[in-house]
Amino acid sequence: MALAPLNKLPVTDESDIVKVRQAVRAATLEIKCSLVDQTKVVTAASELARNLLIYGGGGEVRIEILQERMRHGVRVTFEDQGPGIPDIEQALKDGYTSGKGMGLGLGGAKRLVTDFNIVSEAGKGTRVTITKWK
Amino acid sequence: MTETIPILQLDDLLLVSIQVDMHDRLALQLQDNLTEKISQTGARGVLIDISSLEVVDSFIGRVLANISSMARVLDAKTVVVGMQPAVAITLVELGLSLEGIQTALNVSKGMALLRRS
Numbered sequence: 001m002a003l004a005p006l007n008k009l010p011v012t013d014e015s016d017i018v019k020v021r022q023a024v025r026a027a028t029l030e031i032k033c034s035l036v037d038q039t040k041v042v043t044a045a046s047e048l049a050r051n052l053l054i055y056g057g058g059g060e061v062r063i064e065i066l067q068e069r070m071r072h073g074v075r076v077t078f079e080d081q082g083p084g085i086p087d088i089e090q091a092l093k094d095g096y097t098s099g100k101g102m103g104l105g106l107g108g109a110k111r112l113v114t115d116f117n118i119v120s121e122a123g124k125g126t127r128v129t130i131t132k133w134k
Numbered sequence: 135m136t137e138t139i140p141i142l143q144l145d146d147l148l149l150v151s152i153q154v155d156m157h158d159r160l161a162l163q164l165q166d167n168l169t170e171k172i173s174q175t176g177a178r179g180v181l182i183d184i185s186s187l188e189v190v191d192s193f194i195g196r197v198l199a200n201i202s203s204m205a206r207v208l209d210a211k212t213v214v215v216g217m218q219p220a221v222a223i224t225l226v227e228l229g230l231s232l233e234g235i236q237t238a239l240n241v242s243k244g245m246a247l248l249r250r251s
Contacts (some may be wrong), residue, residue, distance in 0.1 A: 014158045021155060039189065040222040043228060046191040050158070094229050098215055105192060108228040 007063040011052050011078075012028040020049040020061050024076055027063050031072040031134050041074060041132045044109035048128050050077045051105050056080025056126055066131070081125040088118055126130070139164045141171050147248055148172065148210075151183040161197040162188060168201055172208045177229055179248035180205050183241055185216030195230045202235045215244035 007027070023081055024045040028038040045061075052059045059080030066073040085091045094107045106128075110116040115131040137160060142149040148171055150164070168180060182198065183220065184190065190198075202212040215238045217225075238244035 018157045025188070036220045036223050039218075039224045040227065042189050043224045045190050046189055046193075047228075050191070050193060108192065108230070111227050111229070112224065124172050 009061045009063070011049050011061055012058045014050075014053065017049045017053065021046050023061075023063055024074070027065055027074045027076075028132070031065060031074060033074070033134055034131065037134070040112040040130065041076070041130070044112040044130055045076050047105045047109045048076075048130065048133045051128075052078045052080050054103055055085075057081030057115060059125075065116070065132075068133075072134055073131050075129060075131045077127060079127045081134060084122040084124055085118075085120040086122055088120060092118075138167070141168060143171075143175055143177070146175075146177050147245075148175065148177045151180050152188070153186045155187075155189070156194060158193055161194055165201050165204070169204045169208065172205055172210045177210050177249070180210055180212040181241065181244045181248060182212065182214045183216045183244075184214060185218065186187070186223075188218065188219065190217070190221050190225055190230075192228065192230055192245075195225065195239060199232060199235055211237045211248060212237060213238050213244040213247050215239065215241055242251050 007023055009023055010016065012018060021042050025038060025042050028041050049061060057080060059078060062077040064075045066075055092107045092110060109130065113130040114133045116130040120126040139150060139152055139160065148168065150168065172180065199212055205212045213236045217237065238247050
């Protein structure tokens with residue numbers, strides 16, 4: 001169940017990556033994540049927001065605060081209408097890069113959060129959802 | 135954007151303290167400015183204080199590694215100091231161990247390291 005109203009942020013240039021980091025930080029503070037967990041989610045969000053910009057040609061980030069029974073979480077969704085990822089398995093491997101990064105983005109971001117979900121369709125776009133439960 | 139990160143000179147050392155949440159272009163600009171400054175001043179060491187940085191992602195990590203390599207080619211040694219523990223934990227889990235970058239716990243230890251060499 002989503003508690004807070006959706007917080008939507010467009011990502012169309014690199015200064016938006018900074019805004020995404022700040023908004024995700026604020027959400028993790030709201031559910032009182034530890035400093036290490038805050039840093040992990042914010043870092044994962046930074047990687048994914050950059051992917052959105054570089055590979056997806058820009059897109060939108062949505063931030064939600066979740067509540068499930070007694071626990072709280074932060075869910076961040078990154079959605080673009082870019083070219084899509086042809087081979088997700090390969091894209092998640094460390095060291096895989098299509099050329100512009102270090103090849104740590106997707107696989108690295110996955111390790112920093114509790115749940116990681118990616119849906120991609122060639123020619124239609126990619127949606128990555130990460131959740132960190134407190 | 136007119137924002138820049140100041141580079142201070144102390145004898146043959148260059149000192150940088152990153153106090154803002156850097157967007158990518160600002161990080162690249164720092165890389166260029168520092169390289170330029172090493173060449174101009176003939177500095178032998180570069181100290182980069184990242185104690186105010188709450189996030190180091192793969193992009194900033196790569197910029198720090200680039201600075202370190204470029205400085206080395208220009209005969210200067212780089213030390214990155216003051217990384218927050220949460221940032222260190224996150225970086226390693228992300229898969230970035232910053233190999234090739236010399237680090238020190240704080241500014242004084244970093245300075246001692248640069249002065250020794």
